[in-house]
Amino acid sequence: MILRLLVLLLLGGCGADPLAVRALDRMKDADAAGDWAALAAAETPACDGADPVCAERQALRARGCFRMAGNLSETEERRLLDCAVDSGRAALAASGGTQAARQAAWREAYAAALYARRQARPGGEACADNGPLLEAADLLRAEAPGAARPRFLAASARLTAVARGCAPAVPPCPTLAAARALLSDPPAETATQWRALGAATEITARRLACPT
Numbered sequence: 392m393i394l395r396l397l398v399l400l401l402l403g404g405c406g407a408d409p410l411a412v413r414a415l416d417r418m419k420d421a422d423a424a425g426d427w428a429a430l431a432a433a434e435t436p437a438c439d440g441a442d443p444v445c446a447e448r449q450a451l452r453a454r455g456c457f458r459m460a461g462n463l464s465e466t467e468e469r470r471l472l473d474c475a476v477d478s479g480r481a482a483l484a485a486s487g488g489t490q491a492a493r494q495a496a497w498r499e500a501y502a503a504a505l506y507a508r509r510q511a512r513p514g515g516e517a518c519a520d521n522g523p524l525l526e527a528a529d530l531l532r533a534e535a536p537g538a539a540r541p542r543f544l545a546a547s548a549r550l551t552a553v554a555r556g557c558a559p560a561v562p563p564c565p566t567l568a569a570a571r572a573l574l575s576d577p578p579a580e581t582a583t584q585w586r587a588l589g590a591a592t593e594i595t596a597r598r599l600a601c602p603t
Contacts, residue, residue, distance in 0.1 A: 411444050418451045430455025431474060441487025449485065450497045453478035457504050465511075472511065475504035476520070495534050502527040502544050509551070518557035524548045539578045546573035547588055554595045564601035567592055 414433070421429040435452045438445035456474035463471070479501030486494050502524060509520035525548035531541035549570040552558040570592050577585035596603070 407444050411448070415444050415448050415451075418448055422451055422454065427455040427458040431459050431471065435478060435481075438481055438485035440485065442485045443489050446482045446485035446489055446497075449478045450482035450500070453482060453497075453500060453504065457500065457507070460507065468511065469508075472504060472508040476501070476508055479504050480523075491534075495531065498527055498531055498534075499540065502531060502541070506544055506547065515555070517551065518555060521548050521551045521555070521557045525552065539581070542573045543581070543585060543588065546570040546592070549573070550588065550592050550595060553599075554591070563599050564596070567596045567599070567601055571596075 418430060418433050421433070430451050433448070433452050433455070435448045436445070438449065453475045456471045456478065460468050460471040460475065479497065482497050483494065483501060486497065505520045505524040505527065509517045509524060512520065524544060528541050528544035528548055531538065532545055535541065547570075549566045552561050553563045553566050571589070574585055574589045574592065577589075
């Protein structure tokens with residue numbers, strides 16, 4: 392425990408709050424044990440600028456909330472997805488000084504939470520998450536060119552922008568063509584999901600009389 396505390400203090404800098412470091416240590420123990428409820432319920436004060444300790448606490452809370460969502464009442468699922476999105480965004484905002492690989496993992500988790508919340512939202516409410524999802528997915532694509540999940544999320548965000556009218560200024564046919572290109576070479580383990588998104592893209596393109 393003492394060794395872990397010293398490591399966390401070094402990661403957080405000389406001015407790291409020992410109470411915050413100990414709180415993070417407890418959250419890391421809960422994460423290792425798969426205690427998502429404890430992570431979701433953990434008190435995580437707002438971060439003040441770049442703060443690696445605070446950022447990791449927010450990222451762990453986001454993970455707990457995301458893992459807890461699903462098979463719950465609509466109200467409770469929405470609360471947990473809101474938590475996952477808000478804490479994920481806070482983690483990224485405070486992640487200055489954090490290793491790039493860890494930032495990328497947090498961004499991927501944030502994008503997953505945005506996607507899940509967008510899918511659960513009705514009509515126009517989904518558009519509020521679509522822009523941030525597109526931004527996060529494109530950043531992930533830039534960090535890991537060719538990675539499958541960012542391509543899927545980026546294609547989904549482009550289709551949603553057109554199909555739901557989330558971005559009226561976006562040229563629809565070129566945007567759908569970009570989505571179609573992103574969906575080429577689907578991974579075998581999620582091929583069904585990719586095919587469904589590809590079919591929806593083709594239907595929307597035909598409806599808009601886009602060139603094939």
